[in-house]
Amino acid sequence: MKLKNIILKSIAYSFVLFTISSCNEDEGTDIGLSNLNLIFEDNFNGEAGQSINTDNWNFDIGTGQNGWGNQELQYYTDRPENVSLDGEGNMVITARRESFQGSPFTSARINTRDKVEQQYGRFEARIQMPGGRGVWPAFWMLGSNIETQPDDDPATVVWPFAGEIDITEMRGQEPFRSIGTIHGPGYSGGGGISDQFDLAEERFDTEFHVFAIEWSPDFIDYFIDGVRFNRIRKDDIPNGTDWVFDDQPFFILLNVAVGGTFVGFPVDTTPLPQRMIVDYVRIYAIAN
Incomplete structure (x- = not known):
């Protein structure tokens, strides 16, 4: 695990997860990884309007190539109007309807690349999501060797070969539904392996809900509020494709997109801003 300039608890403690029910064919079996050690947390404490801790987080800025590959409409910024602490122990990403740098909307997208990276364990966040037609919030993960453009370094690869784990993403027009998906070579985009929780x-x-995955060498489990609703195993991927979730952190x-192929475009009545x-x-690591 790469941890650069972050504050860890001085004594990691074991966290045993108990779940209350299961929503798939594994109901009745033992679920939930045990003996998990908390190795990273950000509680977003600070004064209202303060920026997030850049020892932990990076900002993605701009419109990205082809709207971040999804025909999204927002311009991502690092302005406090789009991402900051609220003074109540929360970080807030705000999507706004405003003309900025040639885009009709602004928002924010942050990541922990090269600062907090982990292979296997439990990854969770407590979030109150935004809503509204054409609003697309997500809490997700990418393989650490990903590059947006191919280069001469054999250690870097383009999407989806690095792998993507969507812990949750939502269509704002369906505020009751969370979707969890994995993407890899041969099962990406609309062909991702996915399930939903309503x-x-x-x-x-x-209101707030806890979104989490538990990632082990052989499977990825999806949880909402302690309830496991899906397990994706190695043998669930299409024949002839690679399981790209066992060789790197x-x-x-975290981001809020506006528009794009997954959600469609916002309408005049889409209520903005959305937070x-x-x-x-x-992040919890699996104890040895």
Whole structure:
């Protein structure tokens, strides 16, 4: 694990996860990794308007190539109007309808690349999501060797060969539904391996929920509020493709996109600004 300039707890402690139910064919089996050591957390403490801790996080800036590859409409910034602490122990990413650098919307996208990277364990965040047609929030991970453009370094690869784990992404027009997906070579984009979790009488944009995965050498489990709703195994990927989740650490991303192929375009009545409110981000390693 790469940890540069971050504050760890002086004594890592074991965290045993107990889950209350399962929503797939594994119901009734033992679920949840045990003996997990907390190795990183950001609780986003600080004064209102203060920037996030850049010892932990990087900012992605701009529109990206072809709207970050998804025909998204926002311009990502590092301005406090788009990403800052709220003074109440939260980090807030705000998507706004405003003309900025030739784009009709602004927002923020942050990542822990080269600062906090981990292979295997539990990755979780407590988040109140934004909503509204055409709004696309995500809490996700990418392989540490990813590059946006190929180069001469054989240690770097382009997407999807580095692997992507979407812990949660949502269509703002479906505020009751969280979608968890993995992407790799031969199972990317619309062909990603995925499942969804629907709230029966609640919404993800009106209160906080805990989104998590537990990643081991042989499978990735998806949880919401302690409930496992999916397990993706090595043998779930298409024949002839590679499981790209066992040879490198991954880093975390949080962002709110506006528009794009996954959600469609916002409409005039889409309520903006919209906020992703993040209470904490935590990483647990599997104890030896």
